[in-house]
Amino acid sequence: MKKMKTKALTGADAAGTAMKQIxxxxxxxxPITPQTPxxxxxxxxxxxxxxxxxxxxxxxxxxxxxASVGAASAGARVMTATAANGLALMVEIxxxxxxxxxxxVMNVVNRALSAPINIHCDHSDSMLCRDSxxxxxxxxxxxxxxxxxxxxxRLAENSKVKLPVMVCQDGFxxxxxxxxxxxxxxxxxxxxxxxxxxxxxxxxxxxxxTYGPLDLFDYYFEHKRQQSEALTxxxxxxxxxxxxxxxxxxxxxxxxxxxxxxxxxxxxxxLNSSAGSVKFVVDQLREWGVKAGLLKxxxxxxxxxxxxxxxxxxxxxxxxxxxxxxxxxxxxxLFTEIRSTMYEIENKxxxxxxxxxxxxxxxxxxxxxxxxxxLGKVAESNKFKIVRFLGVRNG
Amino acid sequence: MVNLKKLSxxxxxxxxxxxxxxxxxxxxxxxxxxxxxxxxxxxxxxxxCLEVCTTIYPYTAWKVPWIHNAFENVGATMSGVQTAYEVLxxxxxxxxxxxxxxxxxxxxxxxxxxxxxxxxxxxxxxxFYVCYDNEAYMNTGIQRSSATPYGASTKTAPAGKVKQxxxxxxxxxxxxxxxxxxxxxxxxxxxxxxxxxxxAQKAFKTYGPTFMNLLTPCTAxxxxxxxxxxxxxxxxxxxxxxxxxxxxxxxxxxxxxxGDKKKPITxxxxxxxxxxxxxxxxxxxxxxxxxxxxxxxWEKLKKLCSE
Numbered sequence: 001m002k003k004m005k006t007k008a009l010t011g012a013d014a015a016g017t018a019m020k021q022i023x024x025x026x027x028x029x030x031p032i033t034p035q036t037p038x039x040x041x042x043x044x045x046x047x048x049x050x051x052x053x054x055x056x057x058x059x060x061x062x063x064x065x066x067a068s069v070g071a072a073s074a075g076a077r078v079m080t081a082t083a084a085n086g087l088a089l090m091v092e093i094x095x096x097x098x099x100x101x102x103x104x105v106m107n108v109v110n111r112a113l114s115a116p117i118n119i120h121c122d123h124s125d126s127m128l129c130r131d132s133x134x135x136x137x138x139x140x141x142x143x144x145x146x147x148x149x150x151x152x153x154r155l156a157e158n159s160k161v162k163l164p165v166m167v168c169q170d171g172f173x174x175x176x177x178x179x180x181x182x183x184x185x186x187x188x189x190x191x192x193x194x195x196x197x198x199x200x201x202x203x204x205x206x207x208x209x210t211y212g213p214l215d216l217f218d219y220y221f222e223h224k225r226q227q228s229e230a231l232t233x234x235x236x237x238x239x240x241x242x243x244x245x246x247x248x249x250x251x252x253x254x255x256x257x258x259x260x261x262x263x264x265x266x267x268x269x270x271l272n273s274s275a276g277s278v279k280f281v282v283d284q285l286r287e288w289g290v291k292a293g294l295l296k297x298x299x300x301x302x303x304x305x306x307x308x309x310x311x312x313x314x315x316x317x318x319x320x321x322x323x324x325x326x327x328x329x330x331x332x333x334l335f336t337e338i339r340s341t342m343y344e345i346e347n348k349x350x351x352x353x354x355x356x357x358x359x360x361x362x363x364x365x366x367x368x369x370x371x372x373x374x375l376g377k378v379a380e381s382n383k384f385k386i387v388r389f390l391g392v393r394n395g
Numbered sequence: 396m397v398n399l400k401k402l403s404x405x406x407x408x409x410x411x412x413x414x415x416x417x418x419x420x421x422x423x424x425x426x427x428x429x430x431x432x433x434x435x436x437x438x439x440x441x442x443x444c445l446e447v448c449t450t451i452y453p454y455t456a457w458k459v460p461w462i463h464n465a466f467e468n469v470g471a472t473m474s475g476v477q478t479a480y481e482v483l484x485x486x487x488x489x490x491x492x493x494x495x496x497x498x499x500x501x502x503x504x505x506x507x508x509x510x511x512x513x514x515x516x517x518x519x520x521x522x523f524y525v526c527y528d529n530e531a532y533m534n535t536g537i538q539r540s541s542a543t544p545y546g547a548s549t550k551t552a553p554a555g556k557v558k559q560x561x562x563x564x565x566x567x568x569x570x571x572x573x574x575x576x577x578x579x580x581x582x583x584x585x586x587x588x589x590x591x592x593x594x595a596q597k598a599f600k601t602y603g604p605t606f607m608n609l610l611t612p613c614t615a616x617x618x619x620x621x622x623x624x625x626x627x628x629x630x631x632x633x634x635x636x637x638x639x640x641x642x643x644x645x646x647x648x649x650x651x652x653x654g655d656k657k658k659p660i661t662x663x664x665x666x667x668x669x670x671x672x673x674x675x676x677x678x679x680x681x682x683x684x685x686x687x688x689x690x691x692x693w694e695k696l697k698k699l700c701s702e
Contacts, residue, residue, distance in 0.1 A: 025479060025483065025486075026478050026479050026482060028471075028475060052482070052485070054478050054481060056474055056475065057518070058474070058514055059510060059513065059517070060510065062467070062511070063468060063470075063474070063510075063514055066464055066465070066468035066472045067471045067472065069464050069472060069475065070439065070462065070464065070472035070474065070476040070478075071475035071478055071479040072475075072479075073475075073476065074437075074475065074476040074479035074483075075483065076478075076479035076483060078479075093464065093465060093468065096464060096465060202437050203483065203489055205437065205460055205491060208457065208458060208459050208460045208461070210450055210455035210457050211461065212462055212463035213451065213452045213455060214447050214452060215452040216452070219452050219453065
């Protein structure tokens with residue numbers, strides 16, 4: 001039988017604990033709220049001699065990602081963590097990490113971007129990086145932060161993939177709140193993670209390689225094409241790893257998680273912690289006879305289009321909750337993605353978008369009930385407002 | 396003195412056939428520096444002339460492991476590479492003694508990469524950082540940097556009817572590096588290969604962060620005949636515009652003192668078209684200011700070196 005330890009952990013501690021069990025060679029990080037407790041937790045493990053990691057206390061997030069790129073190219077297993085403006089500052093190198101095909105794993109504690117400066121949760125930071133070539137995993141709760149982080153290492157280092165992975169969790173809501181988390185034994189994690197086998201380490205001085213050459217119109221395009229080809233291997237690799245992970249943990253990690261969606265008429269789609277609140281409301285509405293359902297997206301990049309279409313095609317209407325604004329006036333990034341995904345099917349469900357929760361504005365259960373109520377009307381109507389704002393004054 | 400005969404037998408680590416300009420001072424300098432160690436070396440290179448012209452895919456001129464990440468981050472990148480080395484060595488995955496060299500131009504070091512380098516120095520990484528200073532953003536077509544000398548005409552601070560080129564003196568980067576209290580800091584120039592190689596040897600041998608500010612004349616940006624590169628470097632030291640000195644564990648040493656043969660700064664300025672406008676009537680004051688600045692900096696340095 002699986003031996004597991006259950007602990008009361010915050011999301012930050014869950015990330016820090018996963019990092020400890022992974023025991024990466026190098027971590028480079030810079031402090032930013034609400035990522036700081038992740039690094040506090042991890043630094044304590046180092047101080048207590050529980051890991052063998054070298055922590056580079058860099059002078060900025062730009063340098064955190066730069067040092068991560070250097071260490072990963074050298075042949076080390078590398079992790080880091082950041083949030084908000086920190087992620088924005090490192091974004092140039094976030095692109096470079098993916099383009100150099102370096103399997104770095106980064107915990108992103110989602111927080112609103114400035115201005116105005118705000119330390120609370122929204123997804124504008126990770127959405128800034130949605131086209132960077134990183135794999136993005138979103139976590140509903142502390143348990144998923146832990147599970148996603150462990151799986152991310154294998155996914156990133158898979159020989160067909162070789163891409164960095166961002167594991168996202170909601171700032172404060174997940175990162176600072178305590179929940180019970182089932183932890184695997186250290187040895188089980190070690191066996192699951194395995195040894196890191198870098199392809200062309202810089203430190204192999206007998207076989208010198210050139211990283212990051214100038215690449216012009218005659219080859220750049222082919223390299224970009226290869227990068228997008230690599231992403232096509234992500235779904236199958238994830239599913240295989242998920243099966244392997246289920247065997248040791250008893251938990252199944254899906255690319256998307258449909259909740260009471262099979263016979264649903266009305267559905268909400270969202271990322272991260274809001275999924276928990278929506279599940280609660282779905283249960284309640286079901287008791288009242290409303291055929292409500294939820295689609296939680298774990299993997300946003302690459303986008304598991306086929307699964308999403310299959311999960312949603314039968315509903316009458318769905319609402320996408322976006323915790324970031326794209327300012328396209330066509331809806332948030334999750335909405336435009338899903339709307340485009342549904343374009344090819346006939347008899348499309350009706351769809352609306354709610355921008356919500358910016359800068360940590362609370363998503364109340366009443367808000368979610370309101371969305372389902374609105375959806376009921378949308379399902380029966382042919383004319384309705386597509387992009388809406390939820391929980392804002394003068395919405 | 397270094398033994399030229401012996402050095403010439405060392406394998407070339409930067410292959411010929413790269414696309415640096417004829418008469419470029421950078422490759423002359425980098426080949427000297429690479430003779431500073433016979434141990435395996437891993438190089439990090441900031442965006443700039445050297446990076447662009449030596450690695451046009453699918454070719455590379457580098458016979459040693461080499462990484463380019465971005466413009467402003469060679470300090471942080473090499474911090475990562477060197478830390479990975481320390482960890483993997485500790486874990487028994489590597490047993491070689493490897494040297495680490497970070498290279499950036501003046502744009503990538505004096506300006507956009509200053510913070511990244513400062514972080515690397517402060518954290519004490521065992522990396523030798525070489526700034527090849529050609530006194531402007533040459534790779535992007537000769538724009539002013541904080542290393543550009545007072546009065547020099549560049550594309551973004553050109554000499555015109557009312558402006559006479561750059562209006563600020565060159566930033567003293569070497570002194571900024573000295574303030575990090577690292578074990579070894581030096582200034583070098585490419586004409587004096589013996590001095591440069593000796594300094595590179597010291598830097599590679601020293602454990603911890605080390606730094607060289609290397610003057611590398613640029614035929615395209617300074618505008619002089621390509622065959623005069625070495626002479627340009629020599630004149631910069633003979634006029635005391637670019638003193639050769641080193642600081643070992645805080646102790647200053649002057650490596651070259653022209654004494655009474657110190658040449659007037661105009662001897663150097665008049666050989667380069669970027670300073671041509673300074674010799675027009677009405678600009679005598681600027682020439683005088685430059686001379687005074689060189690003199691006062693030289694006196695200050697001599698004092699530091701005699702302490």
